[in-house]
Amino acid sequence: MSNNDVIKVSGLTKKFGHFTAVDHISFDVKEGEIFGFLGANGAGKTTAIQMLCGISKPTAGKGTVAGYDILRENEKIKRNIGYMSQKFSLYEDLRVWENIRLFGGIYGLNDKQIADKTEELLTRLKFEDQRNAMVRSLPLGWKQKLAFSVAIFHTPKIVFLDEPTGGVDPAMRRQFWEMIYEAADQGITVFVTTHYMDEAEYCNRVSIMVDGRIDALDSPSALKQQYDAVNMDQVFRKLARKSTRAE
Amino acid sequence: MITVDNLRKNYFSDKSGKFAGIGKENGLSFEVNDGEVFGVIGPDGAGKTTLFRILASLLLPDSGSATMNGIDVVKNYKQIRRIIGYMPGRFSLYQDLSVEENLRFFATVFNTTIEENYDLIKDIYQQIEPFKTRRAGALSGGMKQKLALSCALIHKPDVLILDEPTTGVDPVSRKEFWDMLKRLKEQGIIILVSTAYMDEASRCDRIALMRDGQFIATDTPQGIIDAYAETLWAVQTENMSTSLNDLRSCSEVLSCFAFGDKHHITVEHGFTKEELSGFLKEKGYRNVKIEAISPSVEDCFMALTKD
Numbered sequence: 001m002s003n004n005d006v007i008k009v010s011g012l013t014k015k016f017g018h019f020t021a022v023d024h025i026s027f028d029v030k031e032g033e034i035f036g037f038l039g040a041n042g043a044g045k046t047t048a049i050q051m052l053c054g055i056s057k058p059t060a061g062k063g064t065v066a067g068y069d070i071l072r073e074n075e076k077i078k079r080n081i082g083y084m085s086q087k088f089s090l091y092e093d094l095r096v097w098e099n100i101r102l103f104g105g106i107y108g109l110n111d112k113q114i115a116d117k118t119e120e121l122l123t124r125l126k127f128e129d130q131r132n133a134m135v136r137s138l139p140l141g142w143k144q145k146l147a148f149s150v151a152i153f154h155t156p157k158i159v160f161l162d163e164p165t166g167g168v169d170p171a172m173r174r175q176f177w178e179m180i181y182e183a184a185d186q187g188i189t190v191f192v193t194t195h196y197m198d199e200a201e202y203c204n205r206v207s208i209m210v211d212g213r214i215d216a217l218d219s220p221s222a223l224k225q226q227y228d229a230v231n232m233d234q235v236f237r238k239l240a241r242k243s244t245r246a247e
Numbered sequence: 248m249i250t251v252d253n254l255r256k257n258y259f260s261d262k263s264g265k266f267a268g269i270g271k272e273n274g275l276s277f278e279v280n281d282g283e284v285f286g287v288i289g290p291d292g293a294g295k296t297t298l299f300r301i302l303a304s305l306l307l308p309d310s311g312s313a314t315m316n317g318i319d320v321v322k323n324y325k326q327i328r329r330i331i332g333y334m335p336g337r338f339s340l341y342q343d344l345s346v347e348e349n350l351r352f353f354a355t356v357f358n359t360t361i362e363e364n365y366d367l368i369k370d371i372y373q374q375i376e377p378f379k380t381r382r383a384g385a386l387s388g389g390m391k392q393k394l395a396l397s398c399a400l401i402h403k404p405d406v407l408i409l410d411e412p413t414t415g416v417d418p419v420s421r422k423e424f425w426d427m428l429k430r431l432k433e434q435g436i437i438i439l440v441s442t443a444y445m446d447e448a449s450r451c452d453r454i455a456l457m458r459d460g461q462f463i464a465t466d467t468p469q470g471i472i473d474a475y476a477e478t479l480w481a482v483q484t485e486n487m488s489t490s491l492n493d494l495r496s497c498s499e500v501l502s503c504f505a506f507g508d509k510h511h512i513t514v515e516h517g518f519t520k521e522e523l524s525g526f527l528k529e530k531g532y533r534n535v536k537i538e539a540i541s542p543s544v545e546d547c548f549m550a551l552t553k554d
Contacts, residue, residue, distance in 0.1 A: 169290030198507035
């Protein structure tokens with residue numbers, strides 16, 4: 001196994017009764033890569049992510065995330081990843097600094113580390129004046145930027161982003177992606193889902209799930225060539241049309 | 248026809264812990280004609296839901312007025328509720344009732360039956376009919392959406408109010424949803440729909456771009472695009488991530504944002520492609536493609552909201 005594979009899974013499967021939500025998926029994600037994880041609603045993305053994050057046990061298959069075994073070392077996985085979704089990111093009724101303090105503590109940083117990194121984070125985001133603001137009072141785009149910074153506060157090997165930009169205004173959405181690039185440049189691997197097909201173009205590689213399987217996996221330019229498409233939207237449509245799963 | 252005149256609503260939002268609302272600077276005024284699909288497009292927090300709740304008679308405006316087919320949404324709210332179908336952003340059907348029970352319930356409340364208006368919902372309802380005994384709470388996102396639309400239509404409303412029906416929905420299902428709306432429009436229903444996806448603008452007859460409780464432009468999608476006044480180019484280089492910052496460092500480049508596999512830039516009047524090409528070559532790029540393009544609605548929104 002190559003050392004710079006941050007995710008390496010083979011035959012990963014999850015069944016609920018007779019329903020196979022995730023059907024023998026195998027793939028690798030390299031260190032510092034921005035990996036887009038696409039699929040239609042109900043294709044099995046969320047179930048797959050839950051297995052990768054160590055919160056759902058696979059029915060079959062094996063693999064490692066951040067160097068730890070997904071079957072036996074799921075607690076270690078949780079400590080070495082970051083996670084953010086549109087639905088859950090920060091505590092709305094805590095202040096900005098309190099959220100940072102809380103997540104820093106959960107991820108096992110000591111007080112000195114948290115204090116130093118908090119200043120650095122607030123300065124980088126130009127958030128110094130918002131230190132004492134309640135998170136719920138921040139505009140959505142700011143919240144998402146803060147949530148992303150908190151999700152990588154403990155410099156995890158990999159961060160999982162589940163539809164991080166849904167509903168965010170166009171300029172903010174792009175600023176968010178510039179933060180993703182910066183994190184990737186620092187060596188943090190980014191695993192991201194999105195329904196915006198222009199964002200699929202910003203990924204180094206993209207996988208597309210259809211009915212629990214990974215039906216395509218390559219760089220956006222290779223996928224466009226393979227499916228004779230002008231953009232990722234067309235690639236997605238061609239693949240998703242093959243779905244036979246009655247939701 | 249919908250007529251909205253100088254509508255304002257300012258309220259303390261428990262959710263954000265501060266004042267929010269619509270029409271703070273200028274009250275909102277617009278009209279929607281019969282048989283039109285009118286899209287309200289803007290990010291979360293723009294005020295789309297507040298506006299729709301007022302029009303659905305669920306929230307009282309501070310001032311201003313709105314009528315639908317001549318009926319006032321405040322004074323004659325009971326009549327309004329008979330002629331509108333409202334689909335809120337959050338799934339609001341009865342989770343413990345089955346698919347069919349939900350539909351029958353809404354039909355009964357409006358003194359009608361599923362059978363009487365089956366034609367109107369047939370296209371949509373047939374897709375979920377195989378699951379009609381399933382609890383609504385156990386449906387997938389896409390099926391919930393189809394059921395909610397069926398329930399909003401079952402009393403044959405004149406006006407359909409859809410609050411972000413496609414949020415969190417994948418591109419293929421979104422397209423299917425808009426195809427359904429197109430067929431409803433052909434039946435003569437006025438459709439008022441909100442979305443945060445700018446690419447859905449082209450499916451509307453007219454759109455309002457909304458931010459911070461204000462309409463910043465109202466027109467046909469083509470009209471919005473025609474009013475765009477900047478010089479817009481699409482740029483591709485062999486390294487898109489570094490060229491984003493390099494383009495921004497060029498003093499004639501006014502704005503630069505990633506748009507899929509290209510960067511969209513606006514430039515000073517009189518600046519030429521050859522000059523930009525020279526600038527990028529000096530920065531070490533060998534493979535540069537620059538073309539003038541016409542803007543998308545997203546480009547227009549960004550130009551109208553730049554600070």
